Amino acid sequence: MLQKIIDLHIHSKYSRACSKDLELPKIAQACQIKGVDIVATADFTHPAWFEHIKENLIEDNQGIYRLKDNSSLTRFILSTEISCIYKHKEAVRRLHLVLLAPNLKAVEKFNQALEKRGVNIRSDGRPIMGLSAKEILQIMLAIDPDFMMIPAHAWTPWFAIFGSKSGYDRLEDCFEELTPRIRAIETGLSSDPPMNRRLSALDKIVLVSNSDAHSLDKIGREANVLAFDNPKDINFLNIKKIIESGDRDRFLHTIEFYPEEGKYHCDGHRDCRVCLTPLQTKKANYLCPKCKKKLTVGVLHRVDDLADRNEDAIPKNIFVPHKYIVPLREIIGYVFGVGPKSKKVDKEYQNMIKKIGHEFFILLSASEEQIKKNISDGNIWLAIANTRSGNVILKGGYDGEFGQVNVLPQGANQVKQKKLF
Numbered sequence: 001m002l003q004k005i006i007d008l009h010i011h012s013k014y015s016r017a018c019s020k021d022l023e024l025p026k027i028a029q030a031c032q033i034k035g036v037d038i039v040a041t042a043d044f045t046h047p048a049w050f051e052h053i054k055e056n057l058i059e060d061n062q063g064i065y066r067l068k069d070n071s072s073l074t075r076f077i078l079s080t081e082i083s084c085i086y087k088h089k090e091a092v093r094r095l096h097l098v099l100l101a102p103n104l105k106a107v108e109k110f111n112q113a114l115e116k117r118g119v120n121i122r123s124d125g126r127p128i129m130g131l132s133a134k135e136i137l138q139i140m141l142a143i144d145p146d147f148m149m150i151p152a153h154a155w156t157p158w159f160a161i162f163g164s165k166s167g168y169d170r171l172e173d174c175f176e177e178l179t180p181r182i183r184a185i186e187t188g189l190s191s192d193p194p195m196n197r198r199l200s201a202l203d204k205i206v207l208v209s210n211s212d213a214h215s216l217d218k219i220g221r222e223a224n225v226l227a228f229d230n231p232k233d234i235n236f237l238n239i240k241k242i243i244e245s246g247d248r249d250r251f252l253h254t255i256e257f258y259p260e261e262g263k264y265h266c267d268g269h270r271d272c273r274v275c276l277t278p279l280q281t282k283k284a285n286y287l288c289p290k291c292k293k294k295l296t297v298g299v300l301h302r303v304d305d306l307a308d309r310n311e312d313a314i315p316k317n318i319f320v321p322h323k324y325i326v327p328l329r330e331i332i333g334y335v336f337g338v339g340p341k342s343k344k345v346d347k348e349y350q351n352m353i354k355k356i357g358h359e360f361f362i363l364l365s366a367s368e369e370q371i372k373k374n375i376s377d378g379n380i381w382l383a384i385a386n387t388r389s390g391n392v393i394l395k396g397g398y399d400g401e402f403g404q405v406n407v408l409p410q411g412a413n414q415v416k417q418k419k420l421f
């Protein structure tokens with residue numbers, strides 16, 4: 001069986017606030033270091049980027065592309081993100097949506113359809129449009145029924161299907177009679193599968209995880225692991241089928257951030273450095289205890305509001321499983337007591353990749369022996385083992401501020417210690 005790690009949501013250099021390094025050959029290279037086998041082309045609605053895609057890629061298998069010069073094993077899938085801002089049912093909705101296209105021809109037609117409706121696709125790799133999520137779905141399916149829409153980072157406050165300040169309470173409120181065409185949602189960094197599974201309304205929805213990378217080093221910080229019988233099966237339609245079915249023999253697991261690390265896990269007010277639990281927020285009447293402005297309600301709170309069961313009531317063994325990781329640069333930085341972008345971390349990281357293998361192999365599979373003989377500080381192995389077993393202490397992120405994870409909790413035992421504050 002062939003296992004492939006797939007990241008369906010990244011951005012190109014044409015998206016706002018994204019690294020200039022995000023070009024296809026460099027993306028391919030970064031994926032090999034990370035261990036991502038198939039990655040989103042990103043931003044296919046942007047004309048200059050679409051040219052870059054056509055110039056650099058050639059179809060390798062149906063709907064799956066590779067670099068023309070064959071310099072990399074990385075494969076690409078046509079996937080992008082759009083931003084819909086529109087008024088619907090008495091409220092302004094702001095939704096980010098991941099769109100997967102079956103082939104270049106379909107992308108061309110889709111881009112033309114957007115331009116015909118007056119959408120400005122030229123100014124941003126993630127274009128903003130006044131069309132509704134449902135209208136986009138209709139346009140896509142009319143062009144080619146094999147298109148797929150996945151609501152992005154479903155729970156973030158500002159731009160998401162269930163966002164507290166932007167979305168809906170139910171998929172049906174958004175997509176109405178087309179709701180059955182939505183088969184998967186992206187959990188985003190601030191939520192994990194157990195949180196999502198507290199909503200029985202999502203029992204038929206498959207949860208996918210992607211990086212939403214804005215720079216090369218963030219590619220694959222979350223991902224999906226799929227299994228195929230032979231190389232011919234690694235094609236667009238089959239990937240779509242596996243994702244839509246959530247078949248546990250094929251969709252092996254997702255790779256997750258600890259959701260506390262995400263920027264919108266807890267409630268709070270960043271300017272005042274105030275971080276609150278859902279209960280504390282309710283007691284404070286949704287106002288910041290310091291400045292009395294409105295608090296930003298985080299993902300944990302929002303899930304709590306919409307959930308109809310506790311985590312222990314989630315049906316067992318029917319959903320795609322998940323594994324938690326902490327990015328290797330973060331782990332090394334933690335052990336060394338320096339920032340993850342420091343030179344010292346980079347040196348250790350590069351050496352480990354060279355001697356042991358790609359980052360996902362190191363984080364998820366490499367043996368103690370393999371790792372221990374290739375690190376300069378034994379605590380790196382300890383920290384990796386801790387992240388594998390969930391023996392970490394977490395401090396939740398809030399209102400745009402990333403959370404923190406302590407990967408060397410002294411004396412912590414072998415259970416996931418969800419300590420938030």
Ligand SMILES: [Zn+2]
Nearest residue numbers: 081096152159
């Ligand atoms: Zn987004």
Ligand SMILES: [Zn+2]
Nearest residue numbers: 269272288291
């Ligand atoms: Zn405040």
